[in-house]
Amino acid sequence: MQSAVQSKRSGLILGAVWLALTLVVLVIGFREAIFISPTDAQQGDVGRIFYWHVPSAMLGLVFPYVNFIASIAFLYYSRRDPIAALKADAWAISAAEVSVVFATICLATGMLWGKAVWGIWWTWDWRLTSELLLWLLYVAYLMTRRLSTTGQTSTVGAIISVFAALDVPLVYFSIRWFRTQHPSPVFGGDADSGLDASMYPAFLWNVLAWLMWGVFILAFRIALEQRRQRQEQLEGLRSLEGDMPNFNLGGEPERGNAF
Amino acid sequence: MNFYGHVMAHLRKDLRLEWRSRDSITGMLFFSLLVVVVFSFAFDPTAAVSRQIAGGILWMVLLFASTQTLNQAWNREQRNNVLDAQRMAPSSAAALFLGKSLANMIFVTAVELVLAPLFTVFYNLHALGQGWLLLVVMPLGTWALVANGTFFAALGLRTRNRELMLPLVLFPISIPALLAMMQATTGILTGESEPDLWIRVLVVYDVVFTTACLLLFETLLNAE
Numbered sequence: 024m025q026s027a028v029q030s031k032r033s034g035l036i037l038g039a040v041w042l043a044l045t046l047v048v049l050v051i052g053f054r055e056a057i058f059i060s061p062t063d064a065q066q067g068d069v070g071r072i073f074y075w076h077v078p079s080a081m082l083g084l085v086f087p088y089v090n091f092i093a094s095i096a097f098l099y100y101s102r103r104d105p106i107a108a109l110k111a112d113a114w115a116i117s118a119a120e121v122s123v124v125f126a127t128i129c130l131a132t133g134m135l136w137g138k139a140v141w142g143i144w145w146t147w148d149w150r151l152t153s154e155l156l157l158w159l160l161y162v163a164y165l166m167t168r169r170l171s172t173t174g175q176t177s178t179v180g181a182i183i184s185v186f187a188a189l190d191v192p193l194v195y196f197s198i199r200w201f202r203t204q205h206p207s208p209v210f211g212g213d214a215d216s217g218l219d220a221s222m223y224p225a226f227l228w229n230v231l232a233w234l235m236w237g238v239f240i241l242a243f244r245i246a247l248e249q250r251r252q253r254q255e256q257l258e259g260l261r262s263l264e265g266d267m268p269n270f271n272l273g274g275e276p277e278r279g280n281a282f
Numbered sequence: 283m284n285f286y287g288h289v290m291a292h293l294r295k296d297l298r299l300e301w302r303s304r305d306s307i308t309g310m311l312f313f314s315l316l317v318v319v320v321f322s323f324a325f326d327p328t329a330a331v332s333r334q335i336a337g338g339i340l341w342m343v344l345l346f347a348s349t350q351t352l353n354q355a356w357n358r359e360q361r362n363n364v365l366d367a368q369r370m371a372p373s374s375a376a377a378l379f380l381g382k383s384l385a386n387m388i389f390v391t392a393v394e395l396v397l398a399p400l401f402t403v404f405y406n407l408h409a410l411g412q413g414w415l416l417l418v419v420m421p422l423g424t425w426a427l428v429a430n431g432t433f434f435a436a437l438g439l440r441t442r443n444r445e446l447m448l449p450l451v452l453f454p455i456s457i458p459a460l461l462a463m464m465q466a467t468t469g470i471l472t473g474e475s476e477p478d479l480w481i482r483v484l485v486v487y488d489v490v491f492t493t494a495c496l497l498l499f500e501t502l503l504n505a506e
Contacts, residue, residue, distance in 0.1 A: 160455070166450055167450065170446070170447055179437055179502075179505060183451060186491070187454075187455070189490055190457070193458040193487060193490070194458050201461060
């Protein structure tokens with residue numbers, strides 16, 4: 024019991040320090056991107072949105088892997104080690120939510136940039152389409168988990184995650200072939216072609232900052248999910264005890280020892 | 283009985299059920315016919331335009347129609363707790379899945395056989411490309427829809443809102459297959475592009491996802 028309290032406290036301290044560091048790095052990244060990095064020669068100040076758009080796009084591709092690996096771990100442990108399975112499930116749903124957040128930021132900043140530079144909010148270019156599909160897949164994943172009856176959502180979610188992981192490369196290549204056969208005329212200059220050396224500090228600081236932020240909300244969400252799981256199990260146990268009034272007649276109720 | 287025997291037993295049972303009730307096929311047929319008519323109001327179905335979009339519309343019709351039927355596919359197993367019996371049966375869950383998918387494949391193919399002449403008549407179509415390739419594209423595309431659809435319909439057994447659940451998961455997962463079948467069909471109908479690449483995408487999609495469905499169906503069926 025002592026060690027549990029200690030590890031909880033050290034977890035809190037680590038979380039607070041991590042959050043403080045993240046905020047510092049976010050501020051540095053913001054300062055670099057807005058004030059220090061030179062203005063883009065062709066796009067002007069609008070080009071600065073690149074420092075948020077590209078890191079979110081990169082991280083929006085990293086966190087689905089966390090979700091996939093956690094889902095595989097869940098399927099592996101579900102019959103062998105229920106505690107490890109619950110933990111893997113908490114990782115999976117948290118990573119899916121963080122993926123949706125980053126993909127949403129990527130799409131939103133991309134649309135803002137597109138309106139300013141291309142003059143349109145959206146074009147069915149292969150990169151935009153695959154990102155939108157990634158977003159749709161993970162929203163479908165989250166909605167399925169929301170629609171499922173309690174207790175059975177984890178397996179269903181893990182299976183969808185495996186299917187989504189199989190789907191993403193196929194989507195990526197098929198849409199790429201599709202759109203290279205019919206090149207869209209709107210797609211002019213590449214945002215990331217020819218990044219000047221003076222722009223790298225701002226870019227790298229922002230990648231680091233948003234990675235730290237992503238890791239923070241992932242850890243926070245996992246802790247939250249694990250607390251929810253414990254609560255759910257405790258309630259299950261209580262209702263089970265409530266169903267059996269004679270079970271505890273002999274002594275004290277044993278609720279506290281459940282974990 | 284071996285795996286093949288189990289698959290055939292499941293297939294025979296589903297075909298017999300359908301033969302006696304004829305729910306799925308009649309429902310799907312009438313639904314498809316209605317959608318074909320409704321689509322003809324959305325655009326002018328003259329020959330020049332319709333050839334460009336008929337491939338897409340054909341697959342949209344089949345997608346909607348098969349989603350309706352697949353939603354009901356597992357209902358039959360739920361009555362009288364048949365599904366619990368299936369779980370306890372010593373046969374492999376993959377055999378149950380394969381039998382059910384093959385049955386659904388036969389139903390949707392039957393609908394396609396009726397729908398194809400209707401399409402030709404209503405949209406004034408004749409293929410400008412190699413028409414016989416449609417005989418390759420149609421089964422491949424249908425299998426892509428039906429295998430995944432049967433799988434995800436079973437996934438819906440455990441959700442509150444099953445009718446909504448299936449398209450929600452099936453559509454995003456099927457995008458590469460849908461894109462491939464629509465592009466291949468349009469390529470064949472217009473004769474403007476070669477469908478080879480898209481047929482290959484369909485084959486890869488079918489192989490990858492059928493394998494995944496067969497491997498994961500046991501887990502899905504016994505998920506608690």
